[in-house]
Amino acid sequence: MTSAPVTARLSLRSLRAHRRRLAGTLLSILLGVSFLTGTMVLGDTLRANFDTLFADANAGTDVVVRSADVLDSAGTVGGVRAPVAAALADRLRTIPGVAAAEPSVQGAGQLVGSDGKPIGGQGPPTLAGNWLTDSRLNPYRLAEGRAPGAPGEVVVNRGAARTGGLHLGSTTVLRTPDPVPVTVVGIATFGASADGMGPSTFTAMTFDDAERHLTPRGAGQAGSIQVRAAGGVSQRELVARISPQLPSGVQAITGAEATRESTQLLSGRFLSMFTTLLLVFAGIALLVATFTIHNTFAIVVAQRTRENALLRALGAGRGQVLGATLAEALAVGLLASLGGLLGGIGVATGLKALFSALGFALPTGGMVISAAAVLMPLLVGTLVAVGSALLPAVRAGRTAPLAALRDTGVDRAAEGRSGTVRTVLGGLLVAGGVPVAVLGATDGPSVVLTAGGALAVLAGTVVLGPVAAAFAVRTLGAPLPRLRGVSGVLARRNAARNPRRTAATASALMIGVAVVTLFTVFGASIKATLDDTVSKSFAGDLAVTTSSFGAGGSGISPKVADTLAALPEVRQTVGLGRGVARIDGHGRTLDVTDPARLSGIVDLGRVDGSLDALGTDGLAVSRSEAQQRGWRLGQSVTVGFTDGASGPFTIRALYEGGGLAGDYLITRQAWAPHRGQDADTMVAVGLREGVPLSAGKAAVAKALAPFSNPQVQDRAEYAKSAASGVDMMLSVVYALLALAVLIALLGIANTLTLAVHERTRELGLLRAVGQTRAQLRGMVRWESVLVAAFGTVGGLGLGAFLGWALVRASDSAGTGSFAIPPGQLAVVLAAGLLAGAVAGLRPAGRAARLDVLRAIAAE
């Protein structure tokens, strides 16, 4: 007989016998793999759905004519292109083979819903443009009503109409950002059936309206010219015919290319960021699962020592015993991964439905399940299972045949030499990692160095776990004997009984809690930095802002600053707008403002040179940016604008960076000839001496009514709202980490269940001599809480340290703050302990249900 069938038979038999014990393992792999599969399937599906959607919507566009030059800068997705002359369309129509050519004007425009609240603006873009009259060129199709034909008539996409409660005939306001009164005459879908282009909103008006509200007056600009070919003329051919007729700096690309570009922009930036984020958290969940699984197998192998020794005594080779354990892990891994695969597809379907339910219009279409999305999770899940079982399997193979005769206590600490090795190795990792992380945080600073050090510290902590476990559990459990009497004593000793097991169980939770803490500390630090920025550089009393962030919203009308300045309560105002330009060849974000009006409201710190005399050919630059690029006061740099113009500008002032204003300041006068849509992102207001804040605020709010009510905030509110994005990010991160923490808790429950099984006789004895069920339950639960406390406290400490190191390391300017939020961390601690108690519920219930007699009789 060959060895394989025996091994296989043994592992299958033991699988069946230990179904219960391996349930936790199965579940943790299943959850992790579900997450992984769900992420991949959702990513693939969204990508494919968007591709089809764009291809369908743009099917009628054969050639796109646009400016060749694209200006890229941090914060502008896809870069900014110079406009082209709208009149170019007329010339293109004369080219043979062109069936239709229309200028397309696009800008930002936020609709106000029927409830008076702006629609969208929390991330995805809020777009406005002209309604293309050639129905085949227009990616939008009318679902209801008609195309806009007169000033003030608009078509809105179905998603936006639904969100804002707008119907045919509704009158509302479009912020461009100057409020434009509009009437809805049509409702459109993107392509044949989608509610919109992803989650963005779109308002279409007549070409004249679009030109008036979205481009500088009288400039005759359009973003691009969309061209449709006559029958029989291919896209390429038409490009070849059009190209020679174009002015320099303008290019023609095929509709197919344009579609590919826009889908790539979406899948390449937004979707891959989204999936990468999810994959990272799937990875964390699987890492945590690894600990849980390793621990389960370690315990199962220990409990099976006698059985394995008997096999060895009867002539089974090491390889056979090892193989049997690995085969068991393989079977569990495969089974769980298959389950996870199905679960993941369910998760993806559910998530897609959830997004839709949350008003995040996603294109419809079936789920796309690629080979990679099936094979990867299957492979990862199986590898995690087999990899986690490797060490225990080797240990099983090493079982001495004599162990069959010895009465080996399973549930006890056998450390000895490996303890020394552990202490030395873990000590070295921590001792080496901490200085590296600190060095990366303070000197440099370097994120890579710190991340390396952080990983070493993390690994070291895990390695040191068993050494620290007994001491830590005894310390943390010190009050238990007084609280719970002898059952408390027993809970504490049981938790410290097998330090290696306790540590492995707690490590899973520790990693989860450490990541939670890391993000919490990071978030708090960002908030503290924002707070600091506001208090340091915002010297005004009120801030006028829009509640939107990301690419959404349309900003504040540039007239607001002057309107408010005229109020008797107001001493001074200044508007800050945003623009991009190429400065000495690098794309940069500029703040467009009236520098002379900044003083007293926006504090720029120490200023060298003069802000008052920037003029139309001067710039102010932050000192750190100037230093980095080697510029001095009075030096000349080349500024290239998005309209293609470029010229020399002189650096006339240097100021302290890191405040409300970015790295470059330019005057409105210098910016005006080159700008597109005009808007401010913020207006800072300083009140006159003696005007109470509330009175000033009321006056400003009243004056803002014609501008469709942008929000007015005092300093504290402004700082808080600046940080609200951080809170939203944090809640997403917490939700994603919940799975890892859940898996860690499954691990605790699993280990305890196995321990209860092992201690059957002991528990029976305790019951026989008078431990009540309630006392027994309490004992198991408290053990669970202690293990959870060890993991949580360890995770808090580790996470806080790593958070500190990473905050410092990523703060190259040295202007950020570091903050530890005690309230939030206390919540994490309480949640960890509570979760420990919950994890102990089932094992405790099982232990309490033990039949006393059976327990006494158990071998």
Next chain:
Amino acid sequence: MTTLDVVRGTAARVADAVKIYGVGGTEVRALDHVTVEFPAGRFTAIMGPSGSGKSTLMHCAAGLDTLTAGSAWIGETELGPLNDRRLTLLRRERIGFVFQAFNLVPTLTVRENITLPLDLAGVAPDQAWLEALISIIGLGDRLRHRPSELSGGQQQRVAVARALAGRPQVVFADEPTGNLDSRTGGEVLGLLRRAVDEMGQAVVMVTHDPTAAGHADEVLFLADGRLVDRMERPSAGLVLDRMKAFERGRS
């Protein structure tokens, strides 16, 4: 007059006890209408062939298991109507246990094991009594040790001390010397005997060993779940003869 004749009431008793395991074809009648009293201040041994129902009788009398029919009493308390909680409290306050093996909680020290039932009840032990017990079992210098550091005989002595620590009404011991050699077994039996003689304890012990039974005041013989015989003031020789007689009668 010896302690044997002192009647201080009944520590435990079962009346018309029936215990049936399983149902239908697999039904086993482990106790078949057994009525027996365990008087206070008396050392009773229970003997009988394997499977005759000795352990079952003890478990039912001690409230670890419930009877199918009949009643079991500890002192004046009938066990039948008690719920799990009341039974548990009764066990830790009024009954002491010594099992054949695995008597001690491995994570507790010798001293903690001895006071375990009292600690579970949250009752402070009677220090003088405790010291006396410890000096009787002769392990005064091992109180801080863990059970795994003791020999089998020492462990059983600790178990006896634990059973006696709370001065229970009755001590049940199921083959307490089954795993011990004759000398260490003798130590444990001597301890139980002293508990009866000097402390007036009621002790009920299941054993297969005629020598062990010889330490008792009375031996009850069980066969097939029935009380078939009893012997007052037994000796090892007499018990052995009686057992041989049974063997002959059965074959």
